[in-house]
Amino acid sequence: MTDPSRHPAAGGSPPPTEAGSPVVELEGLEVRFGHLRALRGISARLTGNAIGLLGPNGAGKTTLLHTLLGFYRPAAGTARVLGHDVTHHSKQVRALLGYMPEREAFVAGMSGVRFVRLMAELSGLPPEQALERAHEALHYVGLGEARYRPMESYSFGMKQLAKLAQAIVHSPRLLLLDEPTAGLDPPARERMLRLIKEIRDTGEVRLILSSHLLRDVEECCDEVLVLKAGDVAAMTDLAEERRTNRRFLEIETQGGNGSFPEAVRALGCELAATTPTRIKAVLPEGVGIDAFYRLAAEHGVQLRRLAFRRDSLEDIFLEAMEGAPVTETMGPDTGEERTDGGL
Amino acid sequence: MAVYEQLYRRYQGPETPRATRFLVIPRYAYQRLFGSKLWWVLLAASGLTTLVFAVLIYLRHNARALAVFGLTADDLARVIPIDAGFFATFLGIQFFLGFLVVLVAGPTLVSMDLANGGLPLYLARPISRPEYLVGKFAVLGAALSLLTWGFGFLLIALQASLEGAGWVLANARVVTALFAGSWLWILVMSTMTLALSALIRWPLAVRGVLLALFILLPGFGQAVYHGMHQPWGLLLDLETVFETALKGLFGLPLGDAPPLAGTWTVLLGIVAASVVILARKLRAYEVVS
Numbered sequence: 224m225t226d227p228s229r230h231p232a233a234g235g236s237p238p239p240t241e242a243g244s245p246v247v248e249l250e251g252l253e254v255r256f257g258h259l260r261a262l263r264g265i266s267a268r269l270t271g272n273a274i275g276l277l278g279p280n281g282a283g284k285t286t287l288l289h290t291l292l293g294f295y296r297p298a299a300g301t302a303r304v305l306g307h308d309v310t311h312h313s314k315q316v317r318a319l320l321g322y323m324p325e326r327e328a329f330v331a332g333m334s335g336v337r338f339v340r341l342m343a344e345l346s347g348l349p350p351e352q353a354l355e356r357a358h359e360a361l362h363y364v365g366l367g368e369a370r371y372r373p374m375e376s377y378s379f380g381m382k383q384l385a386k387l388a389q390a391i392v393h394s395p396r397l398l399l400l401d402e403p404t405a406g407l408d409p410p411a412r413e414r415m416l417r418l419i420k421e422i423r424d425t426g427e428v429r430l431i432l433s434s435h436l437l438r439d440v441e442e443c444c445d446e447v448l449v450l451k452a453g454d455v456a457a458m459t460d461l462a463e464e465r466r467t468n469r470r471f472l473e474i475e476t477q478g479g480n481g482s483f484p485e486a487v488r489a490l491g492c493e494l495a496a497t498t499p500t501r502i503k504a505v506l507p508e509g510v511g512i513d514a515f516y517r518l519a520a521e522h523g524v525q526l527r528r529l530a531f532r533r534d535s536l537e538d539i540f541l542e543a544m545e546g547a548p549v550t551e552t553m554g555p556d557t558g559e560e561r562t563d564g565g566l
Numbered sequence: 567m568a569v570y571e572q573l574y575r576r577y578q579g580p581e582t583p584r585a586t587r588f589l590v591i592p593r594y595a596y597q598r599l600f601g602s603k604l605w606w607v608l609l610a611a612s613g614l615t616t617l618v619f620a621v622l623i624y625l626r627h628n629a630r631a632l633a634v635f636g637l638t639a640d641d642l643a644r645v646i647p648i649d650a651g652f653f654a655t656f657l658g659i660q661f662f663l664g665f666l667v668v669l670v671a672g673p674t675l676v677s678m679d680l681a682n683g684g685l686p687l688y689l690a691r692p693i694s695r696p697e698y699l700v701g702k703f704a705v706l707g708a709a710l711s712l713l714t715w716g717f718g719f720l721l722i723a724l725q726a727s728l729e730g731a732g733w734v735l736a737n738a739r740v741v742t743a744l745f746a747g748s749w750l751w752i753l754v755m756s757t758m759t760l761a762l763s764a765l766i767r768w769p770l771a772v773r774g775v776l777l778a779l780f781i782l783l784p785g786f787g788q789a790v791y792h793g794m795h796q797p798w799g800l801l802l803d804l805e806t807v808f809e810t811a812l813k814g815l816f817g818l819p820l821g822d823a824p825p826l827a828g829t830w831t832v833l834l835g836i837v838a839a840s841v842v843i844l845a846r847k848l849r850a851y852e853v854v855s
Contacts, residue, residue, distance in 0.1 A: 289850065289851060292689075292690050292850070293689075294686070294689065294849070294850040294851060313694075314584070314692045314694065315692075317690060317691055317692045318584075318691075318692040320690065322686070322687070322690035324683065324686050324687070324690075326683050327682060327683050328682065328683035328684055328686055328687050329682050329683070329684055329687075330678060330679060330682065330684040330687075331678045331681065331682050331684070332598065332674075332678060341590065341594055342687060342691070344582070344587075344590045345587065345590050345591075345688060345691045345692075345693055346691050346692070347581040347582050347584070347587060347692070348577065348579065348581065348582070349579070349580060349581075349582055352577070352579045352580070356577060363573070363574060389687060391574065393577060394576045394577035394578075421574060422574050425574050425575075425576075427574065427575070427576045428576075
């Protein structure tokens with residue numbers, strides 16, 4: 224939002240982290256509320272640029288975010304954010320974060336711009352720059368016209384956008400978004416997701432998106448941690464899944480003399496779950512979809528359906544919800560390689 | 567840069583020092599306080615009180631001015647001596663005006679953040695809970711300091727300038743009592759108000775409770791004292807408790823007052839209880855086990 228050339232000699236916030244470097248490292252992290260174990264000794268190493276936290280209500284998503292923010296002290300284990308221990312270097316961690324809470328959060332009696340300016344100043348921006356950034360952040364999220372209105376008069380959707388504005392105003396290195404689309408109507412939801420993707424695509428900030436909406440996570444994230452009852456149920460590299468899915472073809476045929484599957488295998492494809500009319504094939508490098516049309520013509524087969532595999536996240540999520548907790552799955556495939564029955 | 571571009575770009579400007587960043591909190595609160603007409607009325611009333619006391623000190627040292635009223639300096643000294651009692655009386659009046667300031671500014675300080683979920687936004691930044699609390703305390707601390715020992719020291723400066731520098735040394739206890747008494751009262755009032763604000767979260771109700779503590783509870787305390795002949799009843803009268811502690815600090819005769827140790831126990835007990843409440847309530851999110 225601010226032109227970097229205007230502050231050539233300034234210190235400012237540190238540069239964004241290198242892609243692939245760990246964003247969050249958890250080792251046996253356990254958080255307790257009295258007798259309740261909200262997080263049950265979870266371990267994970269998250270390196271994605273946009274990380275999705277998935278899970279049903281009560282899975283521990285918000286607890287994990289709050290622990291990363293230093294709101295809750297771990298009963299056991301450690302959590303590191305961008306290399307900093309959240310227990311011992313809580314302030315340093317929070318200096319790197321932008322947080323958009325799930326619940327309503329604003330300071331009463333303030334206009335939008337004054338509220339965002341206050342948050343910017345608390346993050347270390349001098350008053351003048353904080354004011355400038357507050358204006359820009361509110362314009363960016365689409366609240367430019369409403370920025371002088373008291374926040375009590377904002378609609379729910381506007382308050383969500385104001386929460387996003389305060390979370391990004393100081394250029395955090397990691398953005399924590401807790402259910403950012405919860406309660407929004409479809410147009411407002413689309414707008415919120417577009418903003419999140421825009422911010423992600425700048426490469427200036429990495430983000431963790433907590434949601435129970437699969438589509439939100441699928442649209443915005445390249446890595447997913449699925450939580451269930453305070454435990455890790457699955458961890459998936461969505462970007463890799465998508466790449467793999469582009470090689471996983473589902474074919475439905477009609478006619479022919481039954482030699483088509485063998486012909487497909489002869490192309491170098493690995494076949495799975497084959498019936499005479501339904502084939503699931505993993506494409507080798509260099510084999511395009513046009514080869515199947517050619518083969519079908521040669522064998523007198525009618526192609527009734529030819530589709531790349533989709534909805535992998537839904538599959539993963541549903542399996543994770545049904546299965547026992549696991550530590551990690553990285554899936555190029557349909558689940559056969561998963562070792563411990565979770566996925 | 568033009569706002570119409572609406573692009574996300576990283577901030578690369580200067581940053582403020584981390585150690586003093588919490589001072590943003592009182593600065594914003596002052597802006598709100600200074601926008602209140604009631605604050606300016608009370609400040610003017612406090613300033614006027616100080617002016618009246620300053621005039622008395624001036625007259626005490628100006629025979630010609632007193633002659634206009636047909637008085638001598640000794641006459642005035644007999645009626646209004648410039649001594650420990652004079653400054654204790656001044657502080658008592660300022661405490662009353664300060665209480666009204668607390669009613670205006672105090673109840674909204676924390677409750678506004680807690681009621682609308684604003685606190686997690688503060689604490690998600692590099693601001694610790696103690697820093698947040700100190701920032702809020704500073705709002706009342708500074709405003710009440712101005713009204714009490716701030717104006718009080720102006721009077722002492724005037725008295726010292728007219729009487730001679732030796733007066734300060736000779737009346738070191740008065741100077742110390744003025745400062746310590748002010749801070750005792752500021753500490754008790756501020757922590758108690760912040761704690762009530764965090765506990766009740768509704769400014770109007772906090773004001774009601776504060777008024778009850780200083781109007782209804784003393785009545786009950788006096789009833790216990792006079793009706794049941796229980797001296798500890800006076801410890802329920804916060805005004806009497808403050809007055810007694812102040813008399814103790816200024817070295818004035820206590821008269822028919824609750825025991826000094828009891829008053830200090832009550833006042834420090836209020837501070838301790840308030841700190842405990844604040845420590846429990848000022849969390850980003852409350853956890854119900």
